[in-house]
Amino acid sequence: MRKLLIYQLIIISLQLLSIAASAQDVAVKVQYPSVVTTGQQFSVTWSVNSGGGEFAAPSFSPFYKLIGPQTSYSSSTQIINGRLTQSTSYTYIYYLQAVSEGKFSIPPATFTLKNKTYLSDSLYIEVVSDGSRQSSSSTNRPSGQEVESGGKDIFVNLLLSRKDVYLGEPITATVKLYTRINISGLNEIKFPQFNGFLKTDLNTPPLTSLNQENFNGTIYGSGVVQQFLLYPQKTGEIIIDPVQLTVLIQQKSGQSDPFFGDFFSTYQTIPRMIASQSAKVNVNPLPGNQPPDYSGIVGKLDLKAVMNKDTVNVNDAINFKVIISGSGNLKVAAAPSLKLSPDIEVYDPRSTEDIKNGINGTTGTKSFEYLLIPRHYGDFTIPSITYSYFNTESGKYEQLRTQEFRFYAKKGSDQSSDITVYGGVSREDVKYLGKDIRFIKTDPGFISVSEELTIEKRYYYSLFLLAAFIFFAVLFLRREHVKRNADISRVRNRKAGKVAVKRLREASQCLKNNQLDRFYEEILKALWGYLSDKLNIPVSDMTRTRITSALTEKGIDESAIGKLNEILDKCEYARFAPSSSGSEAASLYNGASQFIKTVENSIA
């Protein structure tokens, strides 16, 4: 039965090989089981995709060669859509038997064609003892063995690459099927939820063939059902639930034919559910002293930065690229922070990933592309970027650092400045950085010993009273004064005598100085003025007749009036005939003063 399977596999592989041989490169391939039991017969098949050469098999010691070589030839011609493909294949099959336990290697076979030698791979075969099986019983096994449904005939394992990891460190989980009985397929595979992990499915080729594998001293056909990459997301002990799957087992039904053995017996497919053990993973937390620029990546990283040019026009863009490469969960890698001058405008970086998930974790590169636009001219510096990650090998945080970049932003060309608004210095708000009290005053200002408050003093208010008192006193005195001055004519009347006396005095002065002209004038003025004031007659209205009547009214005697007229006549005459003597003038003076005295006495 096993042989049949192997034959089938060989045929399938030959067909595959013959298609591959169309490349016309000579290739020598070998197929063999990697694990056998002592006494087991097995075949080693070399296939060459070219004929005409000479094939030489290596020595097979310490294996015992049973038969070989069996040579076969196959060729195929295909025309697909008018394209012709031809392939040929020569196979050389040797049947060997293992004799002793141990690991052995067989040197490569050689194939010589036109003086060129092609080598196959070396063979590495492990031979184990198998007490439960009889070495020579492969052809006539007890027929009931296949139906034996003992627990160890078929089982599934959940294999983890590591069981003690740091948070975020990748684990490869492999679901592997081991079987010693014929199966026709898998059904209803139920993978665990992987709670507490970030799960990524790895590309696993579909299970078409089983490999021989030694498991605890027993040879099983084994195959990988599915592989996963797990990133632990929480710390502590995490238990992974078992994998459950249903296997379709081929079970013989009915009797075996006595002539043809098993070949014509009928088979029945029975579903059987198997489950793996649950697995335990211990996830250690990362050390507490996280650097501030920690990116969240666990693994091994490399950091590189590139700038596309070092001179640029103002308002033109510069490309600044930060490339992070290495192993670790690069998908979660955060963009490194740039500490740039506020005069550089930065846009959110564009990130590109080239990430491969393999059985050793995630590897690849992630790059962040920044667009920097300087808004002012001048020298600018992009400070070195730091990026920290947790190195699982050393168990420490490690900081990566790029170099410092410098670039120069030129003032825009004349053309571009024409386009911008005239006087185009762009204005912006002042940036405030901190807050503090203002500095002390160095100038003492008006420093004074504290004074007493005048507002609280009684003398202050008495000042108001004093001012008011003075005001009212002045007011009162003035009022009295005004009362007395109320009648202007009376004043003039009262003063008339004084004024006349003053004039007469001046006249006598003139007489002494022999200024007779002025003397007469003064006398006249004195008399006219006196009479005007005394009689309350405006000077313009003064006539001789008016004066005479007014004086008579006041009760002045005729003689006095006659004397006045005489004096007036004399004066007027004397003014135009200045021959009169000084004695005459003196008598005139006396007469005038006499008249004034008389009037003064008669009129109050």
Add this chain to the structure above:
Amino acid sequence: MILIVSVAKAQVSGNENYSQGVELYSAAKYQEAADIWIELYNKGYRSASLNYNIANAYFKLQNIPAAILYYERAYLLDPTDEDINYNLQIARTMIVDRFQEIPELFFVNWYNQISLLLSSNTWAFLSIISFIVCLVSVSLYIYSTRYLYKVIGFWFAVSLLVVSSSTLAFSLRNRYLVHDNHEAIVFSPVVSGKSSPDASGTDLFVLHEGTKVAIEDEVGEWYEIRLSDGNKGWIPSNRVDRI
């Protein structure tokens, strides 16, 4: 003459100590600078700059209530100074208590602002001068024979009477604000306001250092205070310092 000389001497020594303090402050020796200026203050020297500098030194020493006290004192002497107002605002942001202040009526605010522009004595001097000029204008009105002079004299007298009475009011207000010490700053880290002036009174509210309160009444060792939000209570008088 002797009096003038002695005043001038005092002024000189005050200025010297003042600039000494400025040097110490510039060298970040805030405690020493504060000591020198406080000594000046205790000798009776008064100026807005002196109070402002003392407050700055206390601010640097993290003594916020004292800083606020002296900023308030400086503010009363020069309410228009921008630096004083700015630093007072900053110091106020560092105290614990925050009140929904009842804003004063705008004309009360103006009244206070104007009355703080000049010292009480200057206002008093202006008042008496304008009163005298007012009386002179009245005389002009009474005695002038020309109509124009009469009109001028009348309106002068009326306006000067208004000026005189208002400057007198400003003088009184200035005395009330600056010299009457009706406001105080809480110096104790925590003090509770009681419903009556004794320790057994019911606790009404809790104040923290740096808060400004108005003193309404005084009974023994207790002040009745009014908070900016209008609430009243009694606190021990040694927990606050009058502005």
